[in-house]
Structures are given as structure tokens and as C-alpha cells.
Amino acid sequence: MRDTKRRIEAFSFYDHTGIEAHLEKMAAKGWLLERMTGFGWVYRRIEPGRVKFTVTYYPRASEFDPEPSEQQKTFYDFCQHSGWEIAASLGQMQVFYNERENPVPIDTDAVLEVENIHNSARRGYLPAYFVLLAIAFFQGFLVVQRFRQDAVGLLVETSNLFTIFCWLILCVLCLAELSGYFRWHRKARRAAEQGIFMDTWGHGRLAVFLLAALLAATVYWLFSLGEDYERMIGLFSMFSIFLLILLVNVIKLLLKKKRVSAGINRTITIVSCIVLSIAVTGGLTALAITGVKNGFFEKLEKKAPEVYAYKGVTFSVYHHELPLRVEDLRDSDYGEYSTFWKARESSPFLAQYEAAQRPRMDALEEPALEYTVTKVKIPLLSDWCFRQIFRKYDHYTKEQPEEYREHYVETDAALWGADASYRMYYGETPRNQYLVCWENRIAELNADWELTPEQMMLAGEKLREI
Amino acid sequence: MPRIKFQTLTEQMFYILLCLNTECCGMDIMDKIPAMTSGRVIVGSGTLYNLLDQFAKDGIIRETKAEGRRRSYLLTDKGKGLLEQEYQRLSHQMMDYRRIFGEE
Numbered sequence: 001m002r003d004t005k006r007r008i009e010a011f012s013f014y015d016h017t018g019i020e021a022h023l024e025k026m027a028a029k030g031w032l033l034e035r036m037t038g039f040g041w042v043y044r045r046i047e048p049g050r051v052k053f054t055v056t057y058y059p060r061a062s063e064f065d066p067e068p069s070e071q072q073k074t075f076y077d078f079c080q081h082s083g084w085e086i087a088a089s090l091g092q093m094q095v096f097y098n099e100r101e102n103p104v105p106i107d108t109d110a111v112l113e114v115e116n117i118h119n120s121a122r123r124g125y126l127p128a129y130f131v132l133l134a135i136a137f138f139q140g141f142l143v144v145q146r147f148r149q150d151a152v153g154l155l156v157e158t159s160n161l162f163t164i165f166c167w168l169i170l171c172v173l174c175l176a177e178l179s180g181y182f183r184w185h186r187k188a189r190r191a192a193e194q195g196i197f198m199d200t201w202g203h204g205r206l207a208v209f210l211l212a213a214l215l216a217a218t219v220y221w222l223f224s225l226g227e228d229y230e231r232m233i234g235l236f237s238m239f240s241i242f243l244l245i246l247l248v249n250v251i252k253l254l255l256k257k258k259r260v261s262a263g264i265n266r267t268i269t270i271v272s273c274i275v276l277s278i279a280v281t282g283g284l285t286a287l288a289i290t291g292v293k294n295g296f297f298e299k300l301e302k303k304a305p306e307v308y309a310y311k312g313v314t315f316s317v318y319h320h321e322l323p324l325r326v327e328d329l330r331d332s333d334y335g336e337y338s339t340f341w342k343a344r345e346s347s348p349f350l351a352q353y354e355a356a357q358r359p360r361m362d363a364l365e366e367p368a369l370e371y372t373v374t375k376v377k378i379p380l381l382s383d384w385c386f387r388q389i390f391r392k393y394d395h396y397t398k399e400q401p402e403e404y405r406e407h408y409v410e411t412d413a414a415l416w417g418a419d420a421s422y423r424m425y426y427g428e429t430p431r432n433q434y435l436v437c438w439e440n441r442i443a444e445l446n447a448d449w450e451l452t453p454e455q456m457m458l459a460g461e462k463l464r465e466i
Numbered sequence: 467m468p469r470i471k472f473q474t475l476t477e478q479m480f481y482i483l484l485c486l487n488t489e490c491c492g493m494d495i496m497d498k499i500p501a502m503t504s505g506r507v508i509v510g511s512g513t514l515y516n517l518l519d520q521f522a523k524d525g526i527i528r529e530t531k532a533e534g535r536r537r538s539y540l541l542t543d544k545g546k547g548l549l550e551q552e553y554q555r556l557s558h559q560m561m562d563y564r565r566i567f568g569e570e
Contacts, residue, residue, distance in 0.1 A: 056512050070535060074492075074537070075515050078493065078496070078512070078514060081493045081511060104496075104510055104511075106510045106513075107510050107512045107513055108478060108509055108510035108513045109510075109513040109516075112512075112517070113512075113513075116512075116516065
């Protein structure tokens with residue numbers, strides 16, 4: 001039978017009422033709080049019974065303190081005098097328990113209690129959440145920028161959606177914590193003037209819900225990745241973040257054990273956090289670049305490509321099945337094509353299929369064909385998605401003179417059996433690049449030759465069925 | 467309206483200062499006040515610790531000796547003035563009461 005247990009607890013820093021009630025329940029079940037760490041709270045087994053808990057705040061304490069200061073110990077002596085024993089502390093938060101019947105409360109002045117909580121919150125809890133919120137907003141700004149440039153590309157990749165979701169969750173948590181705290185503080189200050197102690201309310205349940213949603217999203221994201229090596233990279237990245245948090249905490253704890261002062265500990269911990277973050281990010285990026293250069297990731301693909309060298313450069317040859325090939329549209333006896341197919345289907349908004357049929361570099365005179373089909377899963381997004389794809393080319397060439405500008409000109413959709421179709425022009429010169437739209441489907445097709453009406457109809461039929 | 471610091475004293479502040487007319491330490495005060503008021507007034511350890519800290523910072527009390535972590539305090543002249551002022555305020559309240567309701 002274990003005598004200690006560790007639990008991940010989700011309480012707001014200032015929610016002393018919630019924490020006290022929870023700890024009293026735990027004591028009634030036979031578990032007394034012993035330690036509070038960044039990796040959970042540790043309880044030790046006791047005789048189940050009625051134990052009164054009080055969470056109070058000591059603004060001058062810091063989680064970087066090697067041990068409680070002399071003044072803090074004096075505070076503990078005061079509390080002990082009325083039967084309150086320190087159970088655990090985390091930064092400014094001090095948890096006391098008392099086994100006496102009807103003990104004198106630690107805080108008997110509501111105004112002082114609110115002042116203490118606020119002074120403590122200002123020293124760690126509030127700045128931390130403001131910084132996190134600023135980072136979440138900055139990430140939001142980057143997402144909006146990316147959304148404006150390539151909304152379809154952003155929404156079709158589950159990795160992008162997962163990242164957005166993570167930052168969104170962080171943003172919601174920060175806003176809930178900060179707004180909840182300030183709302184409580186305003187009310188508690190007014191009540192305290194009347195001598196009333198106001199209970200706190202935290203966002204523990206919301207935090208648990210957000211954590212569960214985050215875990216579910218992580219699992220969905222990992223399963224949505226098409227290739228095993230992508231999943232491996234995903235898991236490796238997450239492990240790196242976990243390792244980073246662990247390392248920073250170990251550094252902080254080691255410095256505390258070495259009795260380094262709080263100021264030096266804080267500085268070293270922050271610096272090591274920044275240095276390790278850069279090192280981990282840089283290391284992962286360097287590994288990814290090396291992997292791409294050496295073709296490491298391609299070797300890990302389910303259908304690893306062949307490779308060939310041309311003029312000292314290595315090229316890949318894929319042999320994926322394609323729903324529409326050059327040979328379907330015109331005669332070709334060239335048998336060395338590389339056929340690449342990538343399906344992105346896991347986004348709840350869009351699915352995108354990318355196909356490329358290219359000859360080897362020593363046979364560039366052979367016809368090539370590329371197309372991308374975007375399927376809109378939510379009908380309401382159809383018009384918007386079409387506008388985004390259409391706008392992509394405007395965006396790239398907006399600054400160029402009209403004669404060099406790429407733009408789509410509407411053509412006869414009936415030729416494709418479609419609802420609408422467009423052909424790309426470079427100034428006045430037509431290109432063999434087309435945009436063909438059906439109700440919930442947009443195909444971008446790029447051929448190496450001038451398509452005949454029959455080829456257009458055939459291509460339309462095939463693309464409509466993907 | 468938020469109360470202006472130490473312009474008027476709460477009951478707990480009043481009794482803490484009253485105890486410190488003679489030198490005593492924090493824990494003595496915790497025991498003295500309920501005894502002095504027949505248990506009517508109690509001061510929590512956290513509240514007492516914070517008030518002693520604030521009183522000392524404002525020069526209302528001064529530390530007289532420290533035996534380990536046991537520190538003793540005594541009321542300063544400023545503290546006596548504050549207590550006197552509070553006494554006058556309370557006396558005026560009593561006189562006003564008597565003027566309205568007469569001597570019981």
C-alpha cells in the first residue's frame with residue numbers, strides 16, 4: 001500500500017476557498033498535503049479525519065527561495081502558536097492545517113487578506129499570465145498574417161490547426177484567469193471594506209476541460225499525420241518541450257538545494273530557459289534540415305522514392321497512383337515519369353489532393369501535368385475558399401506592371417463540365433493553367449501543352465470524382 | 467470608500483496597540499487580547515503578523531529586542547498618539563450616544 005501519492009491539481013493561484021475545501025476532502029479520505037511542485041501535489045497517508053486547512057499568502061516569499069526566510073519562519077511560528085502547522089508552500093502560497101476544534105482563523109481582517117493576496121498575485125501570478133497572454137496574442141497575430149497570405153494552406157494542414165488550437169487554449173485560459181481574478185479582486189475589496197470575507201472562485205474545471213481538449217487534439221493531430229516519420233517528429237517535438245520544462249525545473253531545484261539566493265536562482269533559471277529553448281529549437285531545426293538534405297525523411301516514407309542523380313544533384317522518382325495522368329489526356333510512350341500524390345484529408349474544414357506527373361530531368365521535353373484539388377467540407381466555406389484561391393495570384397502580382405501580371409480570365413465552364421472555369425494569363429499571354437470550380441470543389445490544373453476541349457472535358461470528369 | 471490607513475483603527479488594531487503599552491512579543495499579544503476582551507476580540511496569526519509589520523514600518527511601534535525569531539515590540543509616541551486619537555473618537559461617539567439616549 002503506497003504511503004504517498006502525487007496528483008495534478010488544477011486550481012487558480014488565488015482560489016484559496018477551492019483549495020481549502022479540496023484539501024479538507026483529501027484529509028477526510030486519509031491524504032494530507034505534503035509538497036506542492038510544478039509537477040503535481042504530493043500527499044502522504046494519514047488517519048482519515050477532520051482537518052481544517054487555510055491557504056494564506058506571503059507576498060515576500062518566492063519559489064526561488066532556497067528555504068523560508070527568517071521573517072517567514074516567524075510567520076510560521078505565529079501560526080503554529082494557534083495550532084496551524086505548515087503543510088506545504090508554493091511561491092507565495094502557504095498552506096496550513098490545524099487539527100484543533102474551531103481554531104482561530106489565520107486571517108481575521110478581510111482588508112488585509114485581500115491586500116496580501118493582491119500583493120502576492122502581483123509578484124508572480126499576474127505577470128506570468130500577462131506574459132503568456134501577450135505571447136498568445138503575438139501568435140494570434142502571426143496566424144492572422146498567415147491566414148491573409150494563404151488561408152487555404154493554413155486550414156488544410158492539421159499541424160497548423162493543432163498549433164492554432166494550442167495557442168487558442170492558452171489564450172482562453174489566460175483571459176479566464178485574469179478576468180476572473182480581477183473580477184474577484186474588485187468584489188472582494190468592496191466586501192472587505194464591510195468586513196466581509198469573500199469566497200474565491202477559480203477556473204480549475206475550465207483548466208481541466210482545456211487540458212482534456214488539448215490531449216484529445218494532440219491524439220487527433222498525431223493520428224492525422226500521414227507518415228510514421230511525421231508522427232515521430234511530432235512526438236519528438238513534444239518530448240523536447242517536456243524535456244525543456246523538466247530541465248529548467250531541475251536547474252531551479254538544484255540551485256535551491258545549493259542554497260543559491262532567490263535573485264541569482266531566478267536569473268540563472270530564466271537565462272537557462274531562454275538558452276535551452278533556443279538550443280532545442282535550433283537543434284530540432286538543424287536535425288530537420290540535415291534530414292531533408294540527406295533524404296532521411298524520404299527513406300522513412302511508406303513508399304520510399306527511387307533517386308537518381310542528374311548533373312550532380314539528386315532527384316526523387318515517385319510511383320504513386322494518380323487519378324488523372326498525362327496518358328489519359330494524350331498519347332505518350334515515355335515510361336520514366338515520376339508520379340507524386342499527396343492527400344491531406346484530416347482537416348475538418350478542407351481536404352486537398354496534390355498531384356504531379358513529371359518527366360526525369362534528362363527528358364524535360366516530355367509533357368508534365370500538375371493539379372491540386374481542394375474539397376470544401378463545410379458548404380458555407382465554398383465561396384470563401386474559392387475567393388482565397390483566386391486571390392492568391394492577385395496577392396503575388398499586385399505590385400507588378402499590368403503587362404507582367406498573372407491573372408485569371410473566365411472561360412466557358414461547360415468545356416470542363418464545371419460551374420465556373422478560368423484560365424491564367426500572363427499579361428496578354430494565355431498560360432496552360434486553369435482554375436475549375438464545382439459546388440464544393442476547386443481544381444487548379446497546370447499542363448505543359450494547350451488542352452483541347454475534349455481533354456478539358458475528360459480532365460473535368462476525372463477531377464470531379466477525386 | 468476604502469479606509470485610509472490607520473486614520474481610524476479597527477478593533478483588532480486598537481487592542482494590539484493597547485497590548486503594546488508594555489513590551490511584549492507577537493505570541494503574547496495573541497493570548498492577551500482574548501483574555502483582555504473575554505474572548506470577544508480575537509486576532510488571527512496572519513493578521514497580527516501583518517499588522518505588526520505595518521505598525522513597525524509606520525513607526526507606530528518599535529522593536530525592542532529579538533531572542534532568536536521571538537521579537538518584542540513597544541508602542542512609540544506616534545503609536546500612543548494614534549491610540550489617544552482613537553480613544554477620543556470613541557469617547558465622542560459615546561458622548562453623542564448619551565446625549566441622544568441619556569445615561570442608562
